[in-house]
Amino acid sequence: MSNAADTDTIELTILMPCLNEAETLATCVEKAQGFLARTGIDGEVLVSDNGSTDGSQAIAEGLGARVSPASRRGYGAALINGIDTARGRYIIMGDADDSYDFTNLEPFVERLRGGADLVMGNRFKGGIAPGAMPPLHKYLGNPVLSGIGQLFFRPNIGDFHCGLRGFNRARVQELDLQTTGMEFASEMVVKSSLARYRIEEVPTTLKKDGRSRPPHLRSWHDGWRHLRFLLLFAPRWLFVYPGLVAFFLGAIAVAVLAFGGGVQVAGFGFGVTTMVYASALCVLGYQALLFFWLTKLYATQEGFLPASPRYRSIVARWSAERGLLIGLALFVLGVIIGIVQVVRWGSLDFGAQDAVTAVRIAVPSALGIILGFQTIMMSFFSGVLTTPRRESRPEALIES
Structure with missing residues (x-):
């Protein structure tokens, strides 16, 4: 300057x-x-x-x-x-x-x-x-x-x-x-x-x-x-608030319909079809939260957004490895649910299944696999953003 x-x-x-x-x-x-x-x-x-x-x-x-x-x-x-x-x-x-x-x-x-x-x-x-x-x-x-x-x-x-x-x-x-x-x-x-x-x-x-x-x-x-x-410059309003609403609404709906069966509200029935759309809402909300984290990391690294003491303390405790473990846990949970479903199908000699019951198990399985995979990819990306580097590159490299 x-x-x-x-x-x-x-x-x-x-x-x-x-x-x-x-x-x-x-x-x-x-x-x-x-x-x-x-x-x-x-x-x-x-x-x-x-x-x-x-x-x-x-x-x-x-x-x-x-x-x-x-x-x-x-x-x-x-x-x-x-x-x-x-x-x-x-x-x-x-x-x-x-x-x-x-x-x-x-x-x-x-x-x-x-x-x-x-x-x-x-x-x-x-x-x-x-x-x-x-x-x-x-x-x-x-x-x-x-x-x-x-x-x-x-x-x-x-x-x-x-x-x-x-x-x-x-x-x-x-x-x-x-x-x-x-x-x-x-x-x-x-x-x-x-x-x-x-x-x-x-x-x-x-x-x-x-x-x-x-x-x-x-x-x-x-x-x-x-x-x-x-x-x-307001990532909480752009990502966090709508992301939290979508994630928790979708997750709660999937959980209720998976364990409680169909639900009747004011004469309207909600079943496995609702579960599919609720899981999509949950994924969208989770993606918004991941985008917030990556946006905040990048913006603070490049000086577009200030880093508050609270944010610095969170980043200090965070590591790509922890994110990978969380993502792996979600992914494995989804796979285990899927394996349980395959075992149950095997007990029927791999014959016809009740469609409603099959979807009620498949949706949580797919949800765990998707959220886990997204978390793993986000963790690798955040690791790239937080890798220590020099403040500036030599002019010769910039011009090339």
Whole structure:
């Protein structure tokens, strides 16, 4: 990670990601500079350029802003570059389309000076001008995604995707943010929440942007990317909770129908056909739990998810060998049940069997074999993920 300086030389960097914003960039830079001059804050205006071809760089430099070219394309890539090259202890970031109010940043600075790690703007509290936000975003996209984000991560903010936000640069760099696209906005909030950072919000306004061209944002595409990101960073909601429900419902149903025979509920009969579908539900739930474990292992190994002390203690006690023994036990149990069924069939001279009785024994046998085999394969895979390795490979190997 490269920084502009070894030590902080100024208090505040106002950071603007930029991709062909010649129509509005000058207005944004002048407003930000005016804020710094009016408040007397020691700061800079930094434009992280994402490959503009409309002369945005010259406009920013002509007004005295510092321009830092981002080598990779993408909203997140531009912001990561800006964060790495900023000189301020604090950073306030906002789009360069003249939709955010760069003249009224005092509430952000006050909260940052007061010890907040991340200060989010809330456009719904501050006011959204007519035409500034499409109805699809205002009444569906933002409320739904903000609600899901609040449910999963509890950041206690009402506008999960506000682009005007301030943060402590050193604290955010510790999060090792990775995403280079629009998901970056969600990643910052999610990782700050998981790291138990102090997150606060202040009202801010949103007005219609000053561009004549369409915005870079694509509603359904980027909305799905944000939702997918929230789900991937909440493996308990994606895998554990539905997996536990499916596994235990299926397992209980199989056990009841295997040992208790048919069941009547409100005049409806449940028998071996239900057992077959219940076993499928049990397998699906078990697969979801295995996927959670593998996802968590990979995500923590690669730095996408933080590892809690509780999780570290579980991983320390876990080993691929233990998983193999558990899987082998389930597999052998299923095989034994199958052998018992073959023996019973032999007692009938391998003649015709009662179909209901045969299925009632075959389903638990197959279930044990399947769950055991899955556990064995998962254990081998988890062993690969947890094998100690070097932090990085030589450049020559990477290039080859």
